[in-house]
Amino acid sequence: MNDPVAVVVLAAGKGTRMKSDLPKVLHTIAGRPMLHHVLAATEPLQPARRVVVLSPGQDAVAASIAPIPTAIQHPPRGTGDAVRAAKAELEGFTGTVLVLFGDTPLLTPETLGQMVAMTEGPDGAAFVILGFELDSPGRYARLVLDEAGNLKKIIEAPDLKGDEVDIKLCNGGALAVDGSRLFDWLDRLEPHNAQGEFYLFDLLDFVHEEGRKAGVVWIDPVDTMGVDSRAGLAAAEAKMQDRLRRxxxxxxxxxxxxxxxxxxxxxxxxxxxxxxxxxxxxxxxxxxxxxxxxxxxxxxxxxxxxxxxxxxxxxxxxxxxxxxxxxxxxxxxxxxxxxxxxxxxxxxxxxxxxxxxxxxxxxxxxxxxxxxxxxxxxxxxxxxxxxxxxxxxxxxxxxxxxxxxxxxxxxxxxxxxxxxxAVRGTRKVAPGAAVRYRETRAARKAAKKKDT
Structure with missing residues (x-):
């Protein structure tokens, strides 16, 4: 029997680049809010628990997904802190926890199923992320694999050195992690930068400390594309339409x-x-x-x-x-x-x-x-x-x-x-009246013009 699955969706971002009064995750792709696409992709997994992490004041988002419970992250202190906000809703859960982002509407049930499958069994991975290759990875964090194909290291783009710059395998964002260890590991996180943010993917260090396996599910980059602007929304709509037409x-x-x-x-x-x-x-x-x-x-x-x-x-x-x-x-x-x-x-x-x-x-x-x-x-x-x-x-x-x-x-x-x-008005005919009408109107118009 497969282990139970829980889902945490991070949707606390304000989406300021959207320049909209509507919360970013409620902007629609193919007639459905982005967040709802993400939640729908989880349904075939029949998750035992689901929770969406929001920021204060996102009542419209909470109402749109009811009765799915929500948790509040305040103040915003990074992705690791956002998952920690969901602790109360996942109390006692020991299966696989999927951590997803609410602005990735092109995630598929098949991709999520592959991630969960990699965590199952006695030799299952404790930490699974998505990976995709790009010829020009730009700002994406890179994934370093060992000889067996397991995930060895995640390097942020500004930290790349030497040959690391040539790595084309990128971090796709979504995470499947051992729920029995998740919150213990989160409690050990240290701030990732000067802003005091806790970075979710730093959990990989704790996974390796305990001798556990970490893996990567390879995907098409389209599957995990995020939306943070109107241009990004249009690009995601185009990709979704391609899928639906096909x-x-x-x-x-x-x-x-x-x-x-x-x-x-x-x-x-x-x-x-x-x-x-x-x-x-x-x-x-x-x-x-x-x-x-x-x-x-x-x-x-x-x-x-x-x-x-x-x-x-x-x-x-x-x-x-x-x-x-x-x-x-x-x-x-x-x-x-x-x-x-x-x-x-x-x-x-x-x-x-x-x-x-x-x-x-x-x-x-x-x-x-x-x-x-x-x-x-x-x-x-x-x-x-x-x-x-x-x-x-x-x-x-x-x-x-x-x-x-x-x-x-x-x-x-x-x-x-x-x-x-047949219900019609009574017909009335005045023979020749059209001629008299035109003559009268023409004379009136000429008189008015003469007076001016």
Missing amino acids: RVMDEGVTLVAPETVFLSFDTVIGQDSVVQPHCVFGPGVKIGPKVEIKSFSHLEGATVGIGSRIGPYARLRPGAELGERVHVGNFVEVKNAHFGDGAKANHLSYVGDAEVGAGANIGAGTITCNYDGFEKHLTEIGAGAFIGSNTALVAPVRIGEGALVGAGSTVTEDVGANDIV
Whole structure:
């Protein structure tokens, strides 16, 4: 049986380079806050305990992750001190502790699983970090391995000497450590610099003193890239989008121009669906098989059934639930509305807070007038009903099955099944009046010009 795992996420940094009132770790990547990405990567490990270390005043962060407990680091005195702040939440824990950073949204469950696996068994490592190679490591701390491939030393970039400058293996940040010894080792840490900071990775010295093994899990540098600026946020978004696009294509989806399609962390698209260029998927979208999403469509919080066709220039807002073979066409907006199988709204319509029956047809320019300034109201359109172009359905209202509503109608009362209704103003015609109107207006304009 595998040892239990606990997770400590360090998220106390203020992120001043982001220049934002929003805490850094709550900035989103692919529709989800960075910190939430990190926590989600730990879930397959089924951690026995999780705690997020924050600084004072980060109530919004704590609320966003509830009921996961938090610990407060105050004042900020380095990464070692931050982990020490979590001691109360890990009291008595003796398994493997993963220490992660809340601004590394591209960490994967597979990487974390490899780290934990290296700590397990009688010959397991007591200290495991991530390592990646760069041709130009710059400011990254370097990792020195012994002949057996075990971690021997971590050297900070300013401390590199001689041939050490040529080392390309860099410290990836995340740590897996023996929980039974963690806090004893932390209590022995000395300040790392003039600011009195305690450096987490100095624990390696204590590991070696006790004759324990330290290891490295080699990864792609993308997996552990951190975000500390708006430019970094954009770079992480680009990498995450690359992953998400690859995932849906591997699952049998055609992205005609992948680089123009933006997905969310939870986007689901069924096999043999086709997504045309320049489409955006917000959180909560589930697309069935054999669906076509045409260009410049925006979807969020929506469900689309098998064989449906969306767009171009369609917008599906939260609560849009489309059955099979539904057509929602160009410049159509759907919000909190259910479309039965085969229903159509092909162009220039707004359908909100509505139930649209199977096979119903909604003509161009139709709107459901769902809001009275205070409350939203329901429009019901029966199966097989036909709504003529440029119609206003003033909710609450019900159009019966098979009913026909004439173009240009403003419908304020229920329409019975199979009825035909046309609600229009009385036509008035004044023969030749347009000529007299133009003559009168022209004379008035000329008189006004003469007076000035």
